[in-house]
Amino acid sequence: MTEPPPAPRLRILHALPAGPLMALPAVLALLLFVALPFATAVALSFTDLRMGSPLATEFVGAQQYQRAFEDDSFRRALANNLWFAAVVVPLQTLLALGLALALNRSFRGRAAFRTLFFLPVVFPMALIAVVWQLIYAPGPNGILNALLATVSFGAIEPLDVLRHPQLALPALMLLSIWQGVGFQMVVLLAGLQAIPASLYEAAAVDRAGKVSQLFHVTLPQLRNPLVFTMLVTTILSFRVYDQVAIATRGGPLDATTTVMFETVRTVFDRQQVGLASAMSVVFFLMVLAVTLVQRALVRQEREID
Amino acid sequence: MDPPDPPGRVESFDPEANPGQDGPVMTRTHSHATTALLAILLGCTASCGRDEGPQHTDDGALILRAWAHSGQEEERRILEAQIERFNQQNEDLHVDLTLIPEGAYNGQVQAAALAGELPDLLEFDGPFVYNYAWQGQLRPIRDLLQPGTFDNLIPSIVDQGTYAGRFWTVGTFDSGLCLYASRSQLEAINARIPTHPSAAWTVDEFDAILLQLAQAAESGHALDLKLNYRGEWYCYAFSPALYSAGGGLVAEPEHDTAAGVLDGPESIGAMRWFQRWIYEHGLVDRNVDDAAFTEGRVAISWTGHWEYENYLQALGDDLVLIPLPDFGHGTRSGQGSWSWGITAACPQPGAAARFLDFLLEDRQVLEMTGANGAVPATRSAIEQSEPYAEGGGRHLFALQLTEGHVVPRPRTPAYPVITSAFEQAFLAIADGGDVESTLQTAAATISRDIEDNDGYPAPADERHGEDD
Numbered sequence A: 001m002t003e004p005p006p007a008p009r010l011r012i013l014h015a016l017p018a019g020p021l022m023a024l025p026a027v028l029a030l031l032l033f034v035a036l037p038f039a040t041a042v043a044l045s046f047t048d049l050r051m052g053s054p055l056a057t058e059f060v061g062a063q064q065y066q067r068a069f070e071d072d073s074f075r076r077a078l079a080n081n082l083w084f085a086a087v088v089v090p091l092q093t094l095l096a097l098g099l100a101l102a103l104n105r106s107f108r109g110r111a112a113f114r115t116l117f118f119l120p121v122v123f124p125m126a127l128i129a130v131v132w133q134l135i136y137a138p139g140p141n142g143i144l145n146a147l148l149a150t151v152s153f154g155a156i157e158p159l160d161v162l163r164h165p166q167l168a169l170p171a172l173m174l175l176s177i178w179q180g181v182g183f184q185m186v187v188l189l190a191g192l193q194a195i196p197a198s199l200y201e202a203a204a205v206d207r208a209g210k211v212s213q214l215f216h217v218t219l220p221q222l223r224n225p226l227v228f229t230m231l232v233t234t235i236l237s238f239r240v241y242d243q244v245a246i247a248t249r250g251g252p253l254d255a256t257t258t259v260m261f262e263t264v265r266t267v268f269d270r271q272q273v274g275l276a277s278a279m280s281v282v283f284f285l286m287v288l289a290v291t292l293v294q295r296a297l298v299r300q301e302r303e304i305d
Numbered sequence B: 001m002d003p004p005d006p007p008g009r010v011e012s013f014d015p016e017a018n019p020g021q022d023g024p025v026m027t028r029t030h031s032h033a034t035t036a037l038l039a040i041l042l043g044c045t046a047s048c049g050r051d052e053g054p055q056h057t058d059d060g061a062l063i064l065r066a067w068a069h070s071g072q073e074e075e076r077r078i079l080e081a082q083i084e085r086f087n088q089q090n091e092d093l094h095v096d097l098t099l100i101p102e103g104a105y106n107g108q109v110q111a112a113a114l115a116g117e118l119p120d121l122l123e124f125d126g127p128f129v130y131n132y133a134w135q136g137q138l139r140p141i142r143d144l145l146q147p148g149t150f151d152n153l154i155p156s157i158v159d160q161g162t163y164a165g166r167f168w169t170v171g172t173f174d175s176g177l178c179l180y181a182s183r184s185q186l187e188a189i190n191a192r193i194p195t196h197p198s199a200a201w202t203v204d205e206f207d208a209i210l211l212q213l214a215q216a217a218e219s220g221h222a223l224d225l226k227l228n229y230r231g232e233w234y235c236y237a238f239s240p241a242l243y244s245a246g247g248g249l250v251a252e253p254e255h256d257t258a259a260g261v262l263d264g265p266e267s268i269g270a271m272r273w274f275q276r277w278i279y280e281h282g283l284v285d286r287n288v289d290d291a292a293f294t295e296g297r298v299a300i301s302w303t304g305h306w307e308y309e310n311y312l313q314a315l316g317d318d319l320v321l322i323p324l325p326d327f328g329h330g331t332r333s334g335q336g337s338w339s340w341g342i343t344a345a346c347p348q349p350g351a352a353a354r355f356l357d358f359l360l361e362d363r364q365v366l367e368m369t370g371a372n373g374a375v376p377a378t379r380s381a382i383e384q385s386e387p388y389a390e391g392g393g394r395h396l397f398a399l400q401l402t403e404g405h406v407v408p409r410p411r412t413p414a415y416p417v418i419t420s421a422f423e424q425a426f427l428a429i430a431d432g433g434d435v436e437s438t439l440q441t442a443a444a445t446i447s448r449d450i451e452d453n454d455g456y457p458a459p460a461d462e463r464h465g466e467d468d
Helices: A008-015 A018-044 A063-070 A072-104 A110-122 A125-135 A143-151 A168-193 A197-205 A210-221 A223-238 A242-248 A259-269 A273-304 B025-041 B073-089 B102-115 B126-134 B147-152 B155-161 B183-188 B203-216 B233-244 B265-280 B305-318 B349-359 B362-372 B379-384 B395-402 B415-430 B435-452
Strands: B062-070 B093-101 B121-124 B177-182 B300-304 B319-322 B339-343
Touching: A018 A273, A063 A072, A063 A273, A072 A110, A072 A168, A072 A223, A072 A259, A072 A273, A110 A168, A125 A143, A125 A168, A125 A242, A168 A223, A168 A242, A197 A210, A210 A223, A223 A273, A242 A259, A259 A273, A259 B415, B062 B073, B062 B102, B062 B349, B073 B093, B073 B349, B073 B362, B093 B102, B093 B349, B102 B121, B102 B126, B121 B126, B121 B349, B126 B155, B126 B339, B126 B415, B155 B339, B155 B395, B177 B183, B177 B233, B177 B305, B177 B395, B183 B203, B183 B305, B183 B319, B203 B265, B203 B300, B233 B265, B233 B300, B233 B415, B265 B415, B265 B435, B300 B305, B305 B319, B339 B349, B349 B362, B362 B379, B379 B395, B415 B435
Parallel strands: B062 B093, B062 B121
Antiparallel strands: B121 B339, B177 B300, B177 B319
């Protein structure tokens, strides 16, 4: 095979590897918008930078980290974040799987139901938090309280859910799941539809029942969408902020505070950039650790197969 | 009078502007910080200031650039009309107004300050005044104003504008708090109805009244504390109670620590009352819908002058205005609102001050307070203001401000930290947190910030040699 000689002006381009060249814009954007701000945060976390202060910024070593960990609210926020993710990720994924399986059957009004379950995803979290605040409203006239009173024939006393030390965080989990589940459902639904019908037919020939088909055909085929949705949910559940800022403001007694909430308060209300940077670095490391563990687990499963 | 907030309006850091439950104060400070950070990242500091000289219009009038917050439509219209009038009256001056949305106001101003792009005249929110002065962005204006203008100011406006011994900023209106109550419900339990600050209910009296009212009420609640508000509201509305009890937020006048003050026995005592009313006895309506008082669920609402019109509409003749309870050292209300300053970069401060003199003329003050319902900032305007003059429906607010029954916000650049720490503490105490240790934590947060900033040293004198 003889190729025509490349035009001289293109020779330089040919000499460069095409892959890195094409990746360059994306890499540059990543460096500029992700790596650089993060490096800045790491650098700032070792200083006492205050916003708008005419005083000189000084290097303070690990002092900001020490302060962050001495702060009860911040420690509680870390614990809340972990607890939130530990509950929401499996629950939301299971629920999404259930919904996807149910809505993958053919029945009248299927499209309407799919739309209905996906609807909350379209709304901004801020709006949803406000609406759920009304649902959780204290007193007998709150929607949830009225419902509980009706179904229990008045046996359940009206609760102030969002100010209840034990119920406030679960209440936020519930509204977060309600908002987020539609997205995973759609991803899983797409995954379900990509499973060839021939696999089910073959399984049926092998006399596999519905349950057996679920565990030996559907779930293995759904691995990739499942891994994807779990990763996304994990990251989103660590980022929880809007519902906290709007519905509970971290209360009661820090029961619902999160690392994001504490960080935003520190930098934007109190102008303490150094301390807030230290908090976000700790937060980053925590999310990184969880994600690495998750990846390791998923990889293991793959090897077993 | 301010109309009730449309939902979703971004709350001002300033209580005058009618805090609403859907407007997290976060939104504004957020953009404030983002722009400021951006400016830092771009390597621009306060030193890269603008050094152009005075600018003139084509007809030779000196241009004064002014920035103001774009508040309610009515307020905005009045300010624009007033500027037009000023420009017509003063052929040698031309005020060029830029309106900045309230939600992003401090962010824009801080970013402009870092970039050295501040205008000649600047309006700002009460809590941030001392930050600007501390940063060296402002110049003292006491000697720039006409003596008559300064002497006509009500004392609360003088207090608000004074920082580190000098006078930096002047507002054309002020704010205030009171207890709005249903007269008939108070009469039903034979409660005394004080209308003058010197006759305020003692806190024990108030407590007994609340218990009786709650017992009589179908809802079981007696009091609205606007717990649906957020951000600055808590410090503005409830820290005066600490001062009334003999405590406070930070050591006065040094502002060098909060230890022993915010967590001192007097402040602890005052906060215990709030815990008792909110947490222990459940006397306070959570007010999720902002309608606890107007719907008659509670007989008393502890809030600001901006609710007057709204409440009057709901209760009519039954509405009565009562001073806040006396926690031991006399009733104390919050105060403070938007105010004007002249920037250090302004090449012709004397000319800029003429504009402030103009804004503080009776006609202008009365027009503005007629539009936004706030308390006029001058004695002569109060006398001519129908709602605030003696016999007017809102006279109580004027009385409180002119007779010293108010506490200014602590005049220190640490205020943003103070208000944030106090809000956090108040909410924790309202949820049953231990009063003493919660206040100790808040005091430590504030004291540490003051230490971190070397005690917020006062701005150097020589920069503003023309004053004092």
